[in-house]
Amino acid sequence: MVSINSAANDKILSRKKRYLVFPEGSSLSIAICMTAQMGITPGEIFTEGINWGISYELPNDTKTFKEFLDKPKEVVQRRHRRDLYDKIENIIKSMGYNGRNCVLRALCEASRHLKPKGESLVDEILRIVFRYPKKYNMGKEEEKHYQYYRASQNGIEFNGEECFEMFPGCPFSLIDLALGYYSAFGYYPDT
Structure with a gap:
């Protein structure tokens, strides 16, 4: 018992x-x-x-983690996204394109072009990478974070303007590239 x-x-x-x-x-x-x-x-x-x-x-x-304990969770998580986006921007810039505009365009397109959750593994990975948290902590984050946040919100709050029109400095879509839409012979995007 x-x-x-x-x-x-x-x-x-x-x-x-x-x-x-x-x-x-x-x-x-x-x-x-x-x-x-x-x-x-x-x-x-x-x-x-x-x-x-x-x-x-x-x-x-573990001592390096102590500086982040006082910051809101979203700020700490966005720091990692910012580092990833910086690396992606540098890769694209080294290829001769505007890396910042391409990342901003991808953040915008991620909320519009990806399949619903659970339908595709590649779409899910892209959603994790390019889904920006909705909560914005004004005053506690850098201006660069606000640009990423705003691009993501532009994709959610569709106002009639397409993402490629909002970010004309990027001639191709990172989302479409990752999904393989550019790999078909003779495929030309609508943009």
Whole structure:
């Protein structure tokens, strides 16, 4: 027979936040590899490959987390998004395009063009990367965060203007590129 003491069950338990640390020098690497079959002449095939790699250093000291304990959760999470968006912007800029406009356009398009939740793994990954939190903490965030927030809200609050019109500095859609719409021979986007 098991006896349960109800007084002990009413006690609220708590513990300090815990953090995961990794050995020094650890990193997380993500590689995106895309290949496109290009039909140059009938019967001949030419394949073009595009590879992008992103590497993040993993934390090895919990003291670095203490500075974020006093900040709202959204601000801390957006810091990671900002770092990711900076890396994406630099990749696009190195290819000769306006990286900031392309990321802003992707934030706008993510709320409009992705399939409903649960229908596609690629759409779900893009939704996680390009879904910007709705809550904005005025005064506690940088101007760059507000630009990302505003681009995302423009996609949600459709006002008749398409995302490619709002961000004309980017001639292609990152969302469409990731979904493979540019890989079909002879495909030209509506933009």
